[in-house]
Amino acid sequence: xxxxxxxxxxxxxxxxxxxxxxxxxxxxxxxxxxxxxxxxxxxxxxxxxxxxxxxxxxxxxxxxxxxxxxxxxxxxxxxxxxxxxxxxxxxxxxxxxxxxxxxxxxxxxxxxxxxxxxxxxxxxxxxxxxxxxxxxxxxxxxxxxxxxxxxxxxxxxxxxxxxxxxxxxxxxxxxxxxxxxxxxxxxxxxxxxxxxxxxxxxxxxxxxxxxxxxxxxxxxxxxxxxxxxxxxxxxxxxxxxxxxxxxxxxxxxxxxxxxxxxxxxxxxxxxxxxxxxxxxxxxxxxxxxxxxxxxxxxxxxxxxxxxxxxxxxxxxxxxxxxxxxxxxxxxxxxxxxxxxxxxxxxxxxxxxxxxxxxxxxxxxxxxxxxxxxxxxxxxxxxxxxxxxxxxxxxxxxxxxxxxxxxxxxxxxxxxxxxxxxxxxxxxxxxxxxxxxxxx
Amino acid sequence: xxxxxxxxxxxxxxxxxxxxxxxxxxxxxxxxxxxxxxxxxxxxxxxxxxxxxxxxxxxxxxxxxxxxxxxxxxxxxxxxxxxxxxxxxxxxxxxxxxxxxxxxxxxxxxxxxxxxxxxxxxxxxxxxxxxxxxxxxxxxxxxxxxxxxxxxxxxxxxxxxxxxxxxxxxxxxxxxxxxxxxxxxxxxxxxxxxxxxxxxxxxxxxxxxxxxxxxxxxxxxxxxxxxxxxxxxxxxxxxxxxxxxxxxxxxxxxxxxxxxxxxxxxxxxxxxxxxxxxxxxxxxxxxxxxxxxxxxxxxxxxxxxxxxxxxxxxxxxxxxxxxxxxxxxxxxxxxxxxxxxxxxxxxxxxxxxxxxxxxxxxxxxxxxxxxxxxxxxxxxxxxxxxxxxxxxxxxxxxxxxxxxxxxxxxxxxxxxxxxxxxxxxxxxxxxxxxxxxxx
Numbered sequence: 001x002x003x004x005x006x007x008x009x010x011x012x013x014x015x016x017x018x019x020x021x022x023x024x025x026x027x028x029x030x031x032x033x034x035x036x037x038x039x040x041x042x043x044x045x046x047x048x049x050x051x052x053x054x055x056x057x058x059x060x061x062x063x064x065x066x067x068x069x070x071x072x073x074x075x076x077x078x079x080x081x082x083x084x085x086x087x088x089x090x091x092x093x094x095x096x097x098x099x100x101x102x103x104x105x106x107x108x109x110x111x112x113x114x115x116x117x118x119x120x121x122x123x124x125x126x127x128x129x130x131x132x133x134x135x136x137x138x139x140x141x142x143x144x145x146x147x148x149x150x151x152x153x154x155x156x157x158x159x160x161x162x163x164x165x166x167x168x169x170x171x172x173x174x175x176x177x178x179x180x181x182x183x184x185x186x187x188x189x190x191x192x193x194x195x196x197x198x199x200x201x202x203x204x205x206x207x208x209x210x211x212x213x214x215x216x217x218x219x220x221x222x223x224x225x226x227x228x229x230x231x232x233x234x235x236x237x238x239x240x241x242x243x244x245x246x247x248x249x250x251x252x253x254x255x256x257x258x259x260x261x262x263x264x265x266x267x268x269x270x271x272x273x274x275x276x277x278x279x280x281x282x283x284x285x286x287x288x289x290x291x292x293x294x295x296x297x298x299x300x301x302x303x304x305x306x307x308x309x310x311x312x313x314x315x316x317x318x319x320x321x322x323x324x325x326x327x328x329x330x331x332x333x334x335x336x337x338x339x340x341x342x343x344x345x346x347x348x349x350x351x352x353x354x355x356x357x358x359x360x361x362x363x364x365x366x367x368x369x370x371x372x373x374x375x376x377x378x379x380x381x382x383x384x385x386x387x388x389x390x391x392x393x394x395x396x397x398x399x400x401x402x403x404x405x406x407x408x409x410x411x412x413x414x415x416x417x418x419x420x421x422x423x424x425x426x427x428x429x430x431x432x433x434x435x436x437x438x439x
Numbered sequence: 440x441x442x443x444x445x446x447x448x449x450x451x452x453x454x455x456x457x458x459x460x461x462x463x464x465x466x467x468x469x470x471x472x473x474x475x476x477x478x479x480x481x482x483x484x485x486x487x488x489x490x491x492x493x494x495x496x497x498x499x500x501x502x503x504x505x506x507x508x509x510x511x512x513x514x515x516x517x518x519x520x521x522x523x524x525x526x527x528x529x530x531x532x533x534x535x536x537x538x539x540x541x542x543x544x545x546x547x548x549x550x551x552x553x554x555x556x557x558x559x560x561x562x563x564x565x566x567x568x569x570x571x572x573x574x575x576x577x578x579x580x581x582x583x584x585x586x587x588x589x590x591x592x593x594x595x596x597x598x599x600x601x602x603x604x605x606x607x608x609x610x611x612x613x614x615x616x617x618x619x620x621x622x623x624x625x626x627x628x629x630x631x632x633x634x635x636x637x638x639x640x641x642x643x644x645x646x647x648x649x650x651x652x653x654x655x656x657x658x659x660x661x662x663x664x665x666x667x668x669x670x671x672x673x674x675x676x677x678x679x680x681x682x683x684x685x686x687x688x689x690x691x692x693x694x695x696x697x698x699x700x701x702x703x704x705x706x707x708x709x710x711x712x713x714x715x716x717x718x719x720x721x722x723x724x725x726x727x728x729x730x731x732x733x734x735x736x737x738x739x740x741x742x743x744x745x746x747x748x749x750x751x752x753x754x755x756x757x758x759x760x761x762x763x764x765x766x767x768x769x770x771x772x773x774x775x776x777x778x779x780x781x782x783x784x785x786x787x788x789x790x791x792x793x794x795x796x797x798x799x800x801x802x803x804x805x806x807x808x809x810x811x812x813x814x815x816x817x818x819x820x821x822x823x824x825x826x827x828x829x830x831x832x833x834x835x836x837x838x839x840x841x842x843x844x845x846x847x848x849x850x851x852x853x854x855x856x857x858x859x860x861x862x863x864x865x866x867x868x869x870x871x872x873x874x875x876x877x878x
Binding site for chain 1: 777783
């Protein structure tokens with residue numbers, strides 16, 4: 001646990017989101033530096049290649065590809081012992097005045113890129129409150145939670161190619177919409193989504209060497225197979241989803257865009273912020289099956305927020321405040337269940353949490369819940385603006401982080417941000433790999 | 440349309456599955472040749488690198504990576520004009536006695552590998568008969584087909600990492616099974632799948648340059664974005680599926696293994712076998728929405744079969760005979776719908792057809808349908824053996840091809856084959872990339 005301010009980086013105070021406790025990994029570039037691996041500290045990025053002699057000398061198993069590549073996949077594919085040594089090595093050197101400041105690049109001068117080439121992307125549905133809210137809206141209060149929900153982390157495979165980086169402009173999708181709200185037999189029409197939504201999520205990257213087929217990951221192994229977490233906005237077209245999702249799940253309503261934040265925060269960084277889940281210290285009603293029982297059942301106290309900035313507003317207004325603890329199934333349980341039938345997990349796979357809603361209605365993680373299926377308006381601060389679903393030109397900003405613990409450095413995730421463009425808009429590649437902007 | 444036997448390859452008769460009409464692409468290796476691109480012709484594989492001077496000289500836009508790589512992704516990423524010129528060039532030279540036989544490698548000496556690195560894998564559900572059969576079994580005759588089914592090709596995202604090559608041994612998965620057949624409220628237990636099944640499918644690889652976000656593929660563009668087809672067995676654990684799939688679709692019941700055949704057959708090869716779908720010459724009840732209306736609505740007459748060989752049997756016994764025509768939504772409609780909301784399609788993406796069942800019960804494409812949910816036994820030829828679902832040690836063989844048209848060469852897909860190993864078995868890498876065998 002790092003409780004000091006690194007002498008060579010005085011900006012990295014305990015209150016900075018990139019304190020010495022954090023040390024998140026990302027892929028950055030500048031006018032002079034091609035996309036490569038960096039670690040955020042205070043107002044700077046450590047250019048790892050610049051201190052490669054030191055790192056390769058002290059960290060067993062580390063190779064130059066791990067610290068100088070255009071993605072983190074090589075580093076992710078190493079055993080967790082390597083990531084842990086690398087973190088220890090960085091912490092040790094950053095704690096001394098002799099840390100080579102020539103390796104520090106100002107954050108203001110960098111462009112961020114997709115942290116990894118994502119092999120497969122999966123999304124879970126692990127907030128009991130979210131699943132219950134959606135269940136009440138679509139099936140009524142008596143059948144809100146499906147019978148399987150408390151027995152396994154329900155999840156589905158998503159689209160990896162359309163996971164983009166924060167800053168990407170998202171074009172309102174066109175698709176099939178049910179003509180009559182109540183009578184599906186009247187069929188569908190083609191048009192722009194009218195119920196455009198966000199989903200407040202976090203997601204983790206799988207780490208460690210690729211697992212062969214038919215080799216489930218056990219609960220004891222799970223933490224060593226989680227490289228780190230990011231913020232995620234799982235953009236959702238609710239009207240398209242409603243019509244298409246029976247019986248095989250969401251498809252076009254989700255596969256147009258998912259956005260993640262650029263900095264990947266390790267479980268080691270989050271360790272001081274380990275906390276009970278909001279479901280309590282243990283799962284008992286029912287107890288999970290043995291393979292998925294976590295003897296150290298817990299989560300992390302990560303405060304999360306969602307804000308919306310309309311085109312005429314000068315800054316984003318908060319619409320939701322939630323917490324990563326508001327998940328019934330934790331990351332270890334998600335990973336273990338994902339592989340239980342023998343699915344081969346690969347470094348660079350991205351596993352999303354599902355929408356993170358809490359009990360309080362100010363903590364709901366989607367407009368669907370905040371406006372309760374369109375039955376009430378959500379105020380955007382004191383601007384006089386209200387929303388049910390998202391309008392063209394709206395920017396959604398999600399932020400997250402851990403902090404406020406006496407003597408422990410903050411661990412921030414930065415933000416994931418995206419603007420809705422009107423249907424039919426064209427986008428072109430933005431500055432960073434994985435970023436798309438209005439043409 | 441190729442109607443001749445290539446003079447330099449007399450084995451490639453019109454009756455050979457790899458006639459001059461076919462020219463499927465695959466990745467092969469031998470003791471001397473590292474994995475590279477080949478084209479099957481008769482009893483041989485053309486080693487394209489060996490005739491690279493000729494090909495690069497005559498085919499505009501073709502690069503050495505397209506014809507000498509360990510995957511077909513580079514070739515797939517080229518515009519369809521390049522694949523078409525390459526096919527024309529190979530056809531021209533193979534039609535002359537001067538074709539360099541030094542480039543021919545006997546099929547008996549090659550090891551096949553995964554044809555492509557699959558970015559994303561999607562599976563559709565496009566046989567009306569299959570969807571109806573499953574619907575009757577699970578929801579009764581009156582609600583068999585969901586209201587959306589005739590309006591859009593229902594599909595879901597699958598797991599790309601667990602798509603393996605023909606020859607892979609498939610370990611019976613363990614997972615969560617509902618305790619009481621009729622009362623989900625009694626919860627689940629962990630154990631080996633008892634209702635192990637195959638699904639007879641075909642799948643196509645997307646081709647052409649990657650599409651940017653928010654750029655739907657139109658019906659007019661669709662054929663140029665389909666590189667070619669393979670056979671596919673979408674292994675399914677029916678009991679795991681039944682418990683887990685509500686409301687987000689199949690997950691662990693499918694993500695342990697999917698197997699494909701190694702040779703990729705182009706639409707150009709299939710063109711002489713274009714045929715009406717079994718649903719008739721037009722879709723009228725209802726007519727599809729305009730974006731998904733195919734003015735040349737049709738399919739390909741590809742005969743398909745499934746056979747099972749039990750451990751004590753000397754050869755596989757046929758259990759199903761179907762046809763690719765038994766799909767209501769064709770490959771163009773699947774691709775166009777997949778991208779309608781703006782999903783960015785990438786070369787190397789694999790899109791599965793869904794189980795291909797016909798009207799006749801001998802044409803059902805899964806054991807679930809053939810044994811009608813366990814209510815009847817399926818005979819394995821005259822061996823005296825019967826099955827409901829698959830047993831450990833059973834080998835499933837799917838074959839497919841077009842033929843029997845006067846004066847036109849056959850177009851075969853070869854086979855996709857796999858053996859079920861008992862739960863808990865270990866597998867190791869087999870000879871070809873993407874093949875896993877019992878340890």
